[in-house]
Amino acid sequence: MKEQAAWKINGFIGLLLLLVILIFAAYFSIVQYNPLYLIFAAVLAILVLTGLTIVQPNDSVAVIFFGKYMGTIREDGFFITIPSIRKRVSLRVRNFNSDTLKVNDVDGNPIEIAAVVVFKVTDTAKALFDVENYPEFVRIQSETALRHVATKYPYDTDNEKAWSLRGNAEEIAEELARELQVRLNVSGVEVLEARLTHLAYAPEIASAMLQRQQATAVVAARQKIVEGAVGMVEAALEQLDQRQVVQLSEDMKAQMVSNLMVAIVSEKGTQPVMNAGTLK
DSSP states (O other): OOOOBOOEEEHHHHHHHHHHHHHHHHHHHHHTTOTHHHHHHHHHHHHHHHTEEEEOTTEEEEEEETTEEEEEEOSOEEEEEOSSEEEEEEOSOEEEEOOOEEEEOTTSOEEEEEEEEEEEESOHHHHHHTSSOHHHHHHHHHHHHHHHHHTTSOSOOSOTTSOOTTTOHHHHHHHHHHHHHHHHGGGTEEEEEEEEEEEEEOHHHHHHHHHHHHHHHHHHHHHHHHHHHHHHHHHHHHHHHHHTSOOOOHHHHHHHHHHHHHHHHOSSOOOOOOOOSOOO
């Protein structure tokens, strides 16, 4: 199915023409004493009145004549169209909030995830006739696409080059929208935006994963501290050597490096030991 424009005329013009026809029919029926004119006018009036329709802004009306799709009226206003069954389809932008789903990420960790989908109908024929119930279709396909995307990535990762659900929210949202659009093309629905609204570890592993995140953060912090400490010690030795403040042997350099590393890396304040003798 593909949407097409339905035949229509301005409703006020149609009523005016109907009024003229009724006047002439009444005139000829009186002059010629023939009631057939009134019967014909009455039938015509019924047909015209059954074709009257009002279309609200951002709304549409699909015209169905004896089971055949005749087209869609998208313009807002008052019209007369083919006497038929008419079905209204909203063209307004809608929000859909998915339920909180429990799925396993690519590492097998159970997580809870939910998303909001912003969509609108762009093809009324597909929305009405190619799927049974397009709002329900959108709901089911949104949850299916969300599950599929969630299983492709880890909740979190230490690899800066790899994507994760928590660290790449924008990229994940774009991929979710693209996949969902592919699934909803058959229903004549356009996905305007799809974005995660809830992301968390499942309750049964939340505590363990929190400890893991804390341990990872501690290790990363220690690594940064050690890298900074090495740079500071290296700079100190270079400056002492350039300024020739004191000549240090290899053993003294090793001891100085050890003392500086302990002083910089240690979480507690260090207690300096003063050497009042000579350096040998």
